[in-house]
Amino acid sequence: MSLDVGRxxxxxxxxxxxxxxxxxxxxxxxxxxxxxxxxITAGFLLSLSALAFTQTAPPANVTPADAKNHVGETAxxxxxxxxxxxxxxxxxxxxxxxxxxxxxxxxxxLFYFVSFGTADGGPDEVIAAYNGKHVCVSGKIATNDSGPxxxxxxxxxxxxxxxxxxK
Numbered sequence: 001m002s003l004d005v006g007r008x009x010x011x012x013x014x015x016x017x018x019x020x021x022x023x024x025x026x027x028x029x030x031x032x033x034x035x036x037x038x039x040i041t042a043g044f045l046l047s048l049s050a051l052a053f054t055q056t057a058p059p060a061n062v063t064p065a066d067a068k069n070h071v072g073e074t075a076x077x078x079x080x081x082x083x084x085x086x087x088x089x090x091x092x093x094x095x096x097x098x099x100x101x102x103x104x105x106x107x108x109x110l111f112y113f114v115s116f117g118t119a120d121g122g123p124d125e126v127i128a129a130y131n132g133k134h135v136c137v138s139g140k141i142a143t144n145d146s147g148p149x150x151x152x153x154x155x156x157x158x159x160x161x162x163x164x165x166x167k
Contacts, residue, residue: 059138064102064111067148070141077111077150078136078161079103086123091116094153096123100130113137113150115158126155134164 062070064079079102090096094116101109117126136159139150152158 061136062141064104067111067141068143071143071148072141074138074140076136076138077102077113077141078134079111080134080164081130081132083109084127084131086127095119098123098126099149100135102135109147111148112146113139113152113158115152115155130158130160134161135159136161 059074059076060070062075062077064077067075067077081100081102083101083105085099085101087097087099095118097114097116099112099114101112104110115126115130117123121128137150137152138157138159139152141148141150143149150157
């Protein structure tokens with residue numbers, strides 16, 4: 001007994017052309033494939049341009065006297081280091097913190113920042129690097145009973161300005 005399976009020649013002679021993703025999407029929306037490719041490319045470029053415009057602006061420049069009005073904000077505060085104080089005790093992995101007062105010394109400093117010396121030089125090294133110099137320190141402004149400050153744990157947050165430093 002043989003089983004003869006008939007073939008429908010109508011379907012076996014037509015070869016389906018390869019279909020691309022863009023043409024499949026275009027056909028599902030009723031658009032021409034070239035138009036759909038153009039729309040996909042335009043959408044991609046638009047999303048890239050949106051990423052380019054989301055770059056963050058540099059922090060605002062604030063004077064030491066005005067820092068109290070910018071607590072909680074990220075800013076750059078510039079001024080002359082007029083006083084320093086090294087802490088008696090260090091912080092594990094960081095060393096002794098050093099407080100640098102800008103523009104006006106005690107009893108009521110306008111603004112200060114805290115930094116740390118290197119492992120080799122300790123607090124004397126960081127004091128020598130900034131004492132009496134005009135510096136700009138960037139970071140988030142916080143406050144406590146002593147006034148507004150920036151914790152500059154990373155020394156790249158601090159820049160000196162030799163042109164404004166008194167000799």
